[in-house]
Amino acid sequence: MTTPPAPPPAPEWEPEHEVTAEAAAALVGARFPGLAGAPVEALATGWDNTVFLVGGEWAFRFPRRRIAVPGVEREIAVLPAIAPRLPLPIPVPCFTAGPSEEFPWPFWGARMIPGRELAEVRPPDEDRTALAAQVGAFLRALHDPALAAEAGDGLPHDPMRRADPAVRAARTYPRLDALAGLGVRERDGAVMDLLAEARHRDAPAGGPVLVHGDLHVRHLLLAPDGRAAGVIDWGDLCLADPAADLSIAYAGFAGPARAALLAAYGPVPPGREAAARVLAVNLSATLAEWAASTGRAALLSEALAGLDRAVAD
Structure with missing residues (x-):
């Protein structure tokens, strides 16, 4: 008697309790x-x-x-x-x-905070400079050590290891395989080189600050004029190295826009930049897999663009 094949595992995003x-x-x-x-x-x-x-x-x-x-x-x-x-x-x-x-x-x-997700609006990269400067100023305020001292009591320390490039690199390879299996994108050299180098990197050594923890292109809301309207979805709020949020600088912005974000934020040491770029690849690949699997075309396009931005100068 032939044993029927086991059903495929449920997707990670499958709800345990669906609210209508x-x-x-x-x-x-x-x-x-x-x-x-x-x-x-x-x-x-x-x-x-x-x-x-x-x-x-x-x-x-x-x-x-x-x-x-x-x-x-x-x-x-x-x-x-x-x-x-x-x-x-x-x-x-x-x-x-x-x-x-x-x-x-x-x-x-x-x-409710009125606005549309950056991933829905998808403004051209050259039109993101003013938005990027706002994000940099926002992160500078959020990452103020004084704010962590005042409001961070009892928060976990980077429970998802978002700022650890070796951990994030290891968790990214299956995402890239999934994208290839879905026919969305094959592995490319620049991304693979970044991940290979990250496997030998330690997490940044700076003191922890208060971080959003999951700051990506779905959680930044835009006003009709393209400027920032708000930041939502704080379920991963924790204490961590700033790299856990600075990934948005590399997944969501490029060229002059990224420069404007970093100018508003302040200096980012090389180790922190490397960790932020790896997380940008990880989050972009994860969003792309989810978008491709659930029919979210705009998010898929933005997430794939995020992979390219993350490895661009």
């Missing part, structure tokens, strides 16, 4: 009576959270996987404290709910 708009309306209405009956519509979906717009004004964030719960708890605890210190809007939880019989995990709502 109807379920979100019921949960929000039950916990926050002032919002009962307000219209609810899907706003965004990621690996770890689903976001709904409630009453045309409030963005409610529901975990999709248990692994996201500690990040949700950190967002609730830390974002209100750091928001006044940052030069761009970030979500500030105004409605918070703990686990219940109806939903096993905490969730929260904040006033």
